[in-house]
Amino acid sequence: FQQLFFFGGFQMVSLSKLASVTEEGVTFSSPYDGSISFLTPERSIEIQQALGSDIMMQLDDVVSSTTTGPRVEEAMWRSVRWLDRCVAVHCGPSHQTLFAIIQGGLDEKLRLSCLQEMCRRPVGGYAIGGLSGGEEKESFWRMVVLCTSVLPRDKPRYLMGVGRTPLVCAVRFGTALVPWGTLHLKHGKYAHDTQPIDPDCSCLTCTRYSRSFLHLLYKSDPTAGQHVTLHNIHYQLSLMADARASILGGQFPTFVRSFLGRMYGQPQASPKWVADALSYVNITLEA
DSSP states (O other), X not given: OOOOOOBOOOOOGGGGGGEEEOSSOXXXXXXXXXXXXXXXXXXXXXXXXXHTOSEXXXXXXXXXXXXXXXXXXXXXXXXXXXXXXXXXXXXXXXXXXXXXXXXXXXXXXXXXHHHXXXXXXXXXEEEEOSOSSSOOHHXXXXXXXXXXHHSOTTSOEEETTOSSSOHHHHHHTTEEEETTEEEETTSGGGTTOOSOSOTTOOSHHHHXXXXXXXXXXXXXXXXXXXXXXXXXXXXHHHHHHHHHHHHHTTOHHHHHHHHHHHHHSSXXXXXXXXXXXXXXXXXXXXX
């Protein structure tokens, strides 16, 4: 049995060059026709409720994780105020859960202030936002640890915007995720490769199309991105399902070492930040 959830929310980072943020909300122009739209915290909730989102994300003021200075604190406190506005208008069915989004950049004091404020609000879960935007991995995982050490243990947490490779960028550039890394299907070496993306994958793309077909399709047909998206989502869902099963079976360290072994040849060849992060939770790369 699988439970599927419909996530709502609005991605503002990718629109930053087209958007203007004020206390009232966000004004942004369409990248297609230049038309102007205005989104407020209240309107974002109304739209998500109308769409029937099971998990609704507050509208937050998010800046790049590499941003420093007063703008980071400004965005963090505005996100807290906007959360209050989202809470005030959230009156949908009980199954529509509102998530707060923790901001504060790479500043520990700001993160803690945001955590303390948002944990006081009546929300159903929490998202850790404002990361995976180009910061050093060492800073990334330490901010995640800081947040998870404070967030309530009886409510779900959601680490936003991360994956082994950001899917939107991956698909745009013809990148398919595989257990041993990535395949850049636009590269000429795949022009005559008749294998599927991953011979062990059971997704519809891998059971129907070859690497060479997708390589050719990328030259003329936008549906190539849809086929690779299908594979990438299937891959990540399968990966998380395997991780969950290993946790329930008490075999998570073994699962981690196996995954890293396929990715880097052997677990010990993993980047230092991976080893450091795993050691924090008492997982060693040595079997």
